[in-house]
Amino acid sequence: MDGPTPAVAVTVRDLSVRFGSTQALDAVSLSLLEGEVHGLVGENGAGKSTLGKVVGGLYQPDSGELEVFGRAVHRWDTRRAQDAGVVIIAQELCLVPALTVAENVFLGRERRTFGVLHGDLRARYRELEEICGFGLPADAPVHTLPIADQQKVEIMRALARDARVIVMDEPTSSLTADESERLHEIMRWLRERGTTVVYVTHFLDDVLANCDRVTVMRDGRVIRTAPAAQETKAGLVEAMLGEPVDMLLPDRPPAPPPDTPPVAEMHDVRGGAVRGVSLRVRPGEIVGLAGLVGSGRTEIARALFGCDPVESGEVLFRGEPVTGASPRASIARGMAMIPEDRRAQGLVLLRPVLENVTLPHLGRFSRAGVLSRGGERAAVRELVERLGVRPAALDGDVSVYSGGNQQKVLFAKWLLGRPELLILDEPTRGVDVGAKSRIYQLIVEIAAAGTGILLISSELEEVAGLSHRIHLVRGGTVIGEVPGPGASVDGLLQRLFEVEPPPATEGTP
Template identity: 45%
Template sequence: MKILAGATRADEGRIELDGNAVSIDGPRAAEALGIGMIYQEFNLVPDLGVVENIVLGHEPRRGLWLDRREASRRAAAVLHDLGIALPLELPARRLSVAQQQMVEIAKALARKARLLVMDEPTAALTEREIDALFGLIAKLKAQGVALIYISHRLEELPRISDRVTVIRDGRTIETRPTAQMPQADLVRLMVGRSLAAQFPELPAVPADAPSALRVRGLTSERVRRGLDLEVRAGEIVGLAGLVGAGRTEIVRAIAGADAPTAGSIEVAGKPVVVRGPHSAIEAGIALITEDRKAQGLVLGMSVRENTTLAHLDAYARAGFVDRRAEAAIAAREIEELRIRTPGSEQSVRNLSGGNQQKVVLAKWLIGAAKVYLFDEPTRGIDVGAKAEIYALMLELLARGAGIVMVSSELPEVLGMSHRVFVVREGAIRAEFTRAEATPDAVIAVATGAGAGAAA
């Protein structure tokens, strides 16, 4: 993908576009050839408006001056062709994720892209936004735009793709028409081995399991409505809801990432005071954040240094870090979590997404917390690593920990939770047992469509 975009140069092989061999030696060349990229992380300028972002780098000019009217006209034309409405004057940072993505697509099309490459475009979208995106993709197809759609979400592929190519470890494994590629085959090709089921079987929570986490009336600056939540040892509670519904804010408040303003928290039956991340960690609460690069890891540091970062007290004597002990625990975690790295001294910047996520997990696993809060634990990582992370969650349950899992992937929430709480507008709106939690029921509450039982 980076080669197509001109970000990385090809070492060998050839690229043909419309049957002609082309060479792509930079981003400008890719653009001139009509290749548009929609990355997972958007490239919008946050403080510029929709129009400015769409024409960025190709601003129409009248003499020395920017021609704002022409810019608006062009942007409006592209958006009109796409059949989407956006608040043109808002700065990009105030748009929703889905809207920002629309701007990215419009930007590519304004540059006359004939081939669009999309990397995990639905990762941050809600179900409804995904439907809108797929509608848009169908329209683009009808207009003669070719699309390369990169996704980990297998269930999406039959809906939008004509052919599927499985790529694993940097190599093409197989290409088939989508109609001849059942999901089980896809998974087998992606993992290289057959997965019995996508999700492991959850062991039942013992009837006499003690409480791992009890939250009463918790509020923070971003959780306005008092939050009540209980998780028992050996139990996974899933937090479902649309992106922006306030699920992340809830786990952040529990973990002290946003300081709680009221309410009480008990861990394993003992009241604790959470003022910030430090006191939460001391109390046995671990938050595995959503965005590993921004919040989970110090990318320039080694696997060893990242692993011990949150528990350095245990690996230091009289203020001096015991590197040998650190190396030992890092080596143990690399082995247990099967982190693919040349060694514990490797900088985590050079690891793949799934392995980076495992380093984040290692960082919290060595602390033996009582409560693990997972925020989107499998976002953007491959199927094999996902299965490993699920297995790890089961292991934590076996150790007697309680888990709260936020996930935007409905199958994941339903497949990996004993109970599902649905969050909408910053509060828990409904609670389902595993048996009751059907996709329809959860989505109804999440979107506010049904009159879900208030918690």
């Protein structure tokens, strides 16, 4: 940053927050400048969201000082924060489900004392829409929108509040690549107007490309703040974990012999967005689905798992045609699916970890009518340790776990059933680098133990690095297959973006 020293928007000094035995923030000091995009990175549970919530007035610190635009603040809550222009878009969204998009965008706005033209909210909405280009239905109740769209409502609301400081806590975790790029544009636009953006994310490439400065946190402490231009991905990872890590993918397990009968098959399956899909997964085989967002990968998985009806074609499990498919029946048959939209379908937040993990498997632990408490605890403990869930306690409510750790609990829930077919839809989204490599290792181990895996990921290096075979998916159908070994991200992208092949001309030799 050249020119005069930019003014400081927010300063925190020696800020500490404790939850029971967890020191979520430990004497954190940091300054946020006007007109900067400030990246905040760290492992799951490092304290990023807690810091954001203190700045946004949602949490009170136990000790330490907070200064906003040059003024020490002593009493701080969301109302005061908002009046000072400080807004947080929390990881767990905070909308009124029954109100419309526009109503949510302007929620709380009426109480502002300046600059509001009451009759002009429509025009103001159009103005915001112009900036964001999200194309949301202004009059639809928010609960009818998918999570990704709800996230956009939160972003519009922050803009509508003319915030001078916006904390965005993992805002892109459920956005598509295009939408994320759009959000990055919005961040640049905000920066030009002198707004401070705090960008919390696990996508380190995005941090390096879009932030002016980056702060790394670990175990509730700030490790360092530096200009993004001086950081590298490997350097950030090392600072986050406290040790250098091997970001390489583990070796693929040996592929099953080609004549192994498949555990699951789809034959020309059609229904909804699925337009004629054939594929098979053998025991111990990792089959990747590579496609762009919206290509129908999730829909294929849902059809296989029995979430959506199959109109024609056939699904076979262990060689038997599947009839009366439903997720419940699929689980009973020995399938498991970790869905993409984990926030909506997955955890019972107010229950302990142990219960969340064992919920679908009660039958297994109560064989012969006796609930084997000891066996249950031991099995869950082992998984919790393998996945590195933190805190590793089994009895704490999942609601206070950091976003990434909730995800690991969900993983444990499905792995406990030792499924024969495991469908993974974006298994590493929102988890930190350390957990990512543990999840890769786990996928490889599960396959090596004989489970067939269908792997969907927008991170093509995962698909290329882990799969034995990769199906290329476009427009709800499989347009080709490539062997996993030797596949590259560039090669896959090229195939996926290829123009439609011309219709086969007759008469060619």
